[in-house]
Amino acid sequence: MPDKRGENASGAEAASYKVQRAKRVDKYLSRHTDLRRQWPQIESALSDNPYARQGSDAVVHLRGDLLCNYRWRQGDYRFLYEVYNDARVVWVFDVDSRGQVYR
Numbered sequence: 001m002p003d004k005r006g007e008n009a010s011g012a013e014a015a016s017y018k019v020q021r022a023k024r025v026d027k028y029l030s031r032h033t034d035l036r037r038q039w040p041q042i043e044s045a046l047s048d049n050p051y052a053r054q055g056s057d058a059v060v061h062l063r064g065d066l067l068c069n070y071r072w073r074q075g076d077y078r079f080l081y082e083v084y085n086d087a088r089v090v091w092v093f094d095v096d097s098r099g100q101v102y103r
Contacts, residue, residue: 017089020092035074060073070082077097
């Protein structure tokens with residue numbers, strides 16, 4: 001689980017979000033080289049603004065009984081993540097193909 005302290009060591013709030021991944025996301029990325037190559041761009045975009053991607057519907061706020069609030073669409077893959085505003089953390093906890101990730 002991400003750290004929820006909310007401030008950095010100097011006491012000032014960070015300008016961008018820190019992106020943290022669950023172990024299962026690391027494992028999935030290690031098995032899917034195409035997605036692993038795209039991860040730096042995804043991580044950078046989530047760090048800058050985890051709520052929206054300009055001119056795209058890639059980021060969606062989810063509803064219902066899911067374990068997360070947001071999903072990032074990258075081709076046929078879906079990243080599920082939570083945003084902790086107080087700590088400025090994006091917690092990416094699951095990734096899978098479109099048909100499997102919501103199960």
